[in-house]
Amino acid sequence: MKTIVLLSEAKNPVSGRQQPSRLEAQAIGLAAGLDEAPQGLHAGSSEEGVAAGLGHGLGGLDVVETPAGDDPLPALSAFLRRAFAGDAPPALILCGRRGEGGLETGLVPYLLAEMLGLPILADAVAIRPGEAPETLVVDQAMAKGARRRITVRLPAIVTVHPLAPPPLPFAFGRMRRGEVRRHPAPAADAPAAGTLAGERPHRARPKLMRTAGTASGGANLHVGPEPEEAARLILAYLEDNGIRRYGPA
Amino acid sequence: MTAAAFLPWLIVAMVLVAAVQIGRRVMLWRAGKTARVDWLAGLKALPRRYLVDVHHVVDRDKSASRMHVPTAGGLVLASGLLVLGLVPALAASRVYWAFVALAFLVMGAGVVLEVRRRYPRALPRLSLGRWQRLPVHLGVFAAGGLLTALLAALGNPLPALSFVTFLAAAAAGLALAGTAGTGPMRHALAGATHLVAHPRPRRFDPASQKGEATGLRPLDLDAEKLGAETPADFAWNRLLAFDACVQCGRCEAACPAFAAGQPLSPKHLIADLAAAAGGGHARPYAGMPYPNERAVGGAAGLDAPIVSPEGLVHPDTLWSCTTCRACVEECPMMIEHVDAIVDLRRFQTLELGAVPMKAEEPLAHSRGCDEPNGRPLFERTDFAAGMSLPRIVEKGEAEVLLWLGQAAYDLRGQRTLKALIQTLNSAGVDFAVLGGQERDCGDLARRLGDEATFQRLARANVETLSRYRFARILTADPHALHVIRNEYPAFGGSYDVVHHTAFLAELVESGRLAPASLAGRAITYHDPCYLGRYNGEVEAPRALLDALGLERREMARSGKRSMCCGGGGGAPSADIPGDTRIPDIRMGQVKETGAKTVAVACPQCTAMLEGVTGDRAEVKDVAELLWEAVEAGRRTPAGAAPARELQPA
Incomplete structure (x- = not known):
């Protein structure tokens, strides 16, 4: 299943240096389960940070060279349109869900889905091919540790939740071997729709104490389990939620 | 006939x-x-x-x-x-x-x-x-x-x-x-x-410093394959070294990981490496198995991966090593076990990204912000707020450049550094620190096989150091000492690096410090591997402790044959489980001497030994003991001691 992972310019919160975003590295990890060589796609002026995505398991990386500060959306959509029209169209596009220090708004996946006319599904923690051809089964993370399993028809855009499995560790050799293909930015035509995000001063809002829609407990409620079983469930819960990271017990 | x-x-x-x-x-x-x-x-x-x-x-x-x-x-x-x-x-x-x-x-x-x-x-x-x-x-x-x-x-x-x-x-x-x-x-x-045809001929040269034969060699990052995956990836004289093994097991008896029940035996590993080239063991291996042995497939051959669950050596074996070099020190056949382990780790880390899950975090921090603990560089000197700690960027030059290292971020390490800085001030030493320009020395990344990150940090540090004038680098961290003294020259930086124990011993000997006698206390000294075994410095700290009038009791394993605290080589990051913990074993040896205090000279050793629970000896850095004596000497000026002007705090 040909998979493309969108990469953004993330910055290390301590040093401010460009680095791959952890969420997108997790997306690469999910993609690697479907595609032997998932491809990365980045539109921007520098590939310094995103190239490390190759070290996390990308098979190759396409960089559309747009001037710094430009909206990446036209470049991305033009590139993907061409890819869909080509002889090996991608089946799945994975993205992170918010900017990590660059100029990202977190809206790119949605705007892209709108422009390309693709379905979008948010907050995946696990993905696998569906039984029917051209479908994908996605486990979606919801509040309070709830999960929802959804089957979508491909091609689709899926964003990844931080509770997805940790990324593949970085390997310098993989990064060095990975191929970076540079593409010139498409000629700027009309400004893309939906880029008219306004700015307004921050207003403090009340903290949300309860979110509707998700039942608490549910599948995670166990009455009077054996101690061994209880311990296993607790460890599995901590593991699933990324609180403990030792791998499955 | x-x-x-x-x-x-x-x-x-x-x-x-x-x-x-x-x-x-x-x-x-x-x-x-x-x-x-x-x-x-x-x-x-x-x-x-x-x-x-x-x-x-x-x-x-x-x-x-x-x-x-x-x-x-x-x-x-x-x-x-x-x-x-x-x-x-x-x-x-x-x-x-x-x-x-x-x-x-x-x-x-x-x-x-x-x-x-x-x-x-x-x-x-x-x-x-x-x-x-x-x-x-x-x-x-x-x-x-x-x-x-x-x-x-x-x-x-x-x-x-x-x-x-x-x-x-x-x-x-x-x-x-x-x-x-x-x-x-x-x-x-x-x-x-x-x-x-020994790969490290310098170790036989009586004229060369011990550290010259213990530093790791730089890896060519443009090579086709990084590190060793198969027997054919080792240099031929390394394959020869594996064949020289007589399976006497001295390495195994000295190995802290083996003693702690982690799945490593240097002897078994070398036997496996020797067997790997020939397609497996000719006869079953007849030594003690790896403790808590992990099952492996046993596939072997000149071009078969050595370290993998299907190969001859399980990854946990590789990551149990603390790189303490006790095996190398004990080996009568002069085999370099640690070099082999680092070569194998380099492939695992650089080519496969197969580091233990917990070790990935410090490596990611080292890549992202130059410090394995993920803290900003400018916070390194925060602990010294209110102390006289000159930055070299303000002075431009200094007699001694104090390399603070990772201890500056750790509450326990900070106590040692404060004692050291106060001692330097009271002796009137002209010193300065790099402050926010000091990056991690790269020791942890290198021992965990991440040579790319190490080389980047080494080059950056050499570049920073080249901007200032100083005569010597002083550090309280033997790992930084070893890396800067013995491994930075390959990146264009040759420095005179001195450990704080040697430097303080010099100060006391030359009379610039007048410590009072701490007589009446029995202590034992734990040699850091990277100071004693790697650099052969075992006398200066002892001379200093003796100068303080302390009753020094030696543990059965001391000096160059000392036992590791378990803190080196990224072993605490890899955290391979065993039956017991290495520092617990070492603390047991401290207890055997009856000393109530164990003197240490390395922030890693301090952390590991202080992590021992229960009734145990007090862990004090040599610098802390000296500062205690200097302060005692100031309270009761012993006639001969000249009064020294206090530095402004």
Whole structure:
């Protein structure tokens, strides 16, 4: 299943240096389960940070060279349109869900889905091919540790939740071997729709104490389990939620 | 024709058989990568390396040296004499046969001593199996040779018996020669060749500093494959080194990971690496298994991956190592276990990204913000708020550059550094720190196999250091000391690096500090591996402790043969579970001395030993003890001590 992972310019919160975003590295990890060589796609002026995505398991990386500060959306959509029209169209596009220090708004996946006319599904923690051809089964993370399993028809855009499995560790050799293909930015035509995000001063809002829609407990409620079983469930819960990271017990 | 007349031909046959077997092994070595070897210098140095360096190590176990000298000496002597026996005139002389018998007698005496090490029960660290049968073969060969030669010397009174003894010697001798490629006798030629073509010739050079022969070599990051995956990825003289192993198990007895029940035994690992090239163990490995052994597939071959659940070595074995070099220090065959482990780790980390899950975090931080703990560089000097701590960026130059290291981010390490800084101030030392420009030295990244990150950090640090003028670098962290002193020169930075224990000892000796006596307290000193074993500095800290009037009690394992605290080589990050913890074992050894305080000289050791729970000795850095004494000396000025002007706080 040909998979493309969108990469953004993330910055290390301590040093401010460009680095791959952890969420997108997790997306690469999910993609690697479907595609032997998932491809990365980045539109921007520098590939310094995103190239490390190759070290996390990308098979190759396409960089559309747009001037710094430009909206990446036209470049991305033009590139993907061409890819869909080509002889090996991608089946799945994975993205992170918010900017990590660059100029990202977190809206790119949605705007892209709108422009390309693709379905979008948010907050995946696990993905696998569906039984029917051209479908994908996605486990979606919801509040309070709830999960929802959804089957979508491909091609689709899926964003990844931080509770997805940790990324593949970085390997310098993989990064060095990975191929970076540079593409010139498409000629700027009309400004893309939906880029008219306004700015307004921050207003403090009340903290949300309860979110509707998700039942608490549910599948995670166990009455009077054996101690061994209880311990296993607790460890599995901590593991699933990324609180403990030792791998499955 | 007497039976003895066949003895020279037996030796010829044994040499031929052994040559064929060793030749097959040489073909395997040739599959390794090329290595630059100065053959002439190596050959010239061989006698010294064997008689001095090797003997020095072997002789630590007297029963081994007493056994080996007559056995090997007798064997070589008898074989040499017998080859001369091909001259007919000599073979006719009864005096000649008496000499041959004498040589076999010497060998026999050695074999008796060897048998006493192995029977009725072998030392636990020794391998059984073929190694247990080796003295039997040697003994039968020596006894057969002795009797045959003796009968010839007596004029051959019993020809029938001498044929029987000759046949026994022939059977045992050919059995020995037949396994010269894969069996115990492989060590003879491989060991000698290894001494000639040793990958670290500097370690035999008495004029060079110990650290010069212990630093890791830089990896060419543009190479086709990074690190060692298969036996063929090792340099040929490393493959040779693995074959030199005699499975004496001294490394295993010294290995802290083995003692703690982690799945590592240096002996087993080297045996596995030697076996890997030839397609697996010729016979089952007969030493102690890896503690809590992980199941592996056992696939082997020149081009088969060594470290993998399907290969010969489980990844947990690789990541258990603390790189303390105790195995290297103990090895009579001069094998460099740690180099092999780091080479294997480099492949795992750089090519596969297969680091233990917990070790990925410090590596990611090192890549992202130059500090494995993920803290900003400018916070490094926060602990010293309110102290006089000059930054070199303000002064431009200083006599001494203080390298703070990671300890500056750790509450416990900060106590040591504060004591050190106060001591420096009170001695009026002209020093400064890099402050926010100091990056991590890269030790952790390098030992975890992330050579790319290490090289980036090393280059950045060398570039920073080149901007300032200073005479020496002072550090309280032996890991930083080792890396900057011995591993940065490859990146264009050669510095005079001094450990704080040596520097403070200098200050006390020259009278710039006047510590009061702390007499009445018993302490023991724990040698950091990277100071003692890696750099041979074991005297300065002791001299300093003695100058404080402390009663110093030595642990059974101290100095260059000290035991690791478990904190090196990224082992705490990899955190491979065992039966117990290495620092618990070390603290038990502290307890045996009865000392209530254990003096340390490394922030890693401090952290590891302080992590021991329960009733244990107090952990104090040498700098803290000295500062305590200096403060005591200021409160009660002992007549001779000149009053010193206090630095503004």
